[in-house]
Amino acid sequence: FYYIQPVWRYEEPQRGRLREFWQAGVELIGVPGAPGDAEVLAVLINSLRKVGLSSFKVHVNDRRLVEALLHWLGVPPALVPSALRVIDKLERRGAEYVESALAPMVPDKSRLKKFIELLGNDPLQIRLPDELPATAKEAVGELEELVRELEDGYGLARFVRLDLSVVRGLDYYTSLVYEAKTPLGGELGSVAGGGRYDDLIRLVGGPQVPATGMAIGVERLIEALRAEGALAPRSGRTGYYVVPVTPQFRLYAIRVAEKLRAKGEKVVVELMGRKLASALEAADKLGCKYAVIVGQREVESGILTVRDLEAWKEEKIPLNLLVGS
Template structure:
């Protein structure tokens, strides 16, 4: 019997997996430069954290969570998103008692039982950033700029930013009532009708064409914003413009989680087909209270690693092999292998990426391996070289080859590679 990865999952394999690492680093680098500290939370949490925080009416909670009972009888769930876990950790460890805002970033695996398709997986990777404990439009704008900078650093040109405001607890009730009245007059299935009464915003997020066609004339939150929310949203928009960001106002953007308030945003890439969102987030001023904490207004985002790699592929940015070795060592014989092994170790300790031929290959097979590795230089050591106390350094691009004394190899290669 042979085993395969479960449906809806996949294995990251070289060289494509190297791009996943590059994407993680690039998306988190702007946040790290802006003072966000790293946080790591468990891959599973108490089920109630997500049902209360993410929302009972969301598809995530009603259909997509991987929930199981522990041996101790506790209901646990593999995390479907990162924000609720970060908020739980901040509350549990009392971080809100110190300097605010608390700025945190994270990276990890998330799990949703979804219909498997390209760009939508049951096990996926995200980079996230959260700023907790301050209600400031500059913080919303900062996070949006940091995400945009991450995408730009990867060379992506076709990522678009959509922006909206979902109002606050002062202006949302009137909009909710108007939206419910409109939705009750539509031809919708029973499950969707139930959702109208629990959280009508979720209906706006329904992706089915037959539902979207009926929502064309639905009332918009932007027409119901209170004065404070209008002013807040205009400040966010102005700050984004001042930082050189282009965005599109999308009054129908609601995102798929119940905790969002005011600023919501999404990054879209048109080269991905149906699953066009590569990241997004927003403000969630009420989440702390939802899970039993004090008022802690916060804002954050999650950016998809898998989809960002797909976006780079769509733009033809995965043509080079990333992370290849710089030097490939070719020992000719057992004595040469014993002599070249410590040299390889020394080069690596000096920051040079080195691989070597294993398995007693002949010179022809070893040089083929050197070419496949993508290395710029080959180190070739034979019996004559050992006698001369030197090693052959071959430029694999030009074919030029020179003998270099063993004692000078590290400095010579560092100079060539600098």
């Protein structure tokens, strides 16, 4: 299934990280392994291409590889979730921060140096420690299968980069994880992300069902498109903002708005009870072309005061001419 909706998080607002933001995502439930993951990744890649984003790569990893490396480092199992959250900050905070934050968890500092050097590399192109458990070998095999699936089935492998540093900051991911990144990098963060969460449905009371999914951060995507110059320029001001000067004229203002809407116009009615100056300021910020002012004289005469918010000119227009009836 898919969704496009607002979501919330408890966080200090900053560029690319808002407390309320929009996500567009898909979840594929019941399909295990590379076939399901490749299908969702293809939806993500093609969605970004369709809206005009050209400079991006989807950085892909398997968390089981990093968890195996943390075990090789000697990180206690109880601290693995904390260690993964530290690694997730690599792009924003840098390798020195990650090394210093992991150091208290790692008894062998020489291995820690080696681990930091491995981060960011393609796990299929480097030599991993021989002591890693079987789960690491399974993860490597599934990454190879995923790349083949994306290349031979979808022709999209060129948009993917295997990257050992990608872990995602949420604990429910069980294997595959990925983030779509642009040249803005850590300045903006990833524009999309996702992965496999085969245990999550069981953890919230459902059956054991394999599942994989992704979500696009809409505001981040818009910012990335704007940075590329890929957003179509705005066509200028449009629509009407209808302002009753006092609450007693609200219903009349709504009737005017409904007649304009029947013509296909975009119309906002001032319902906050703001004074005229504040209402006109709100209309200006919304990018409305015209403000229609409704007061005693307008209601009695049927001639409305219409202010052009672009030219900042005002004229009197009969209601029947304004609404075309």
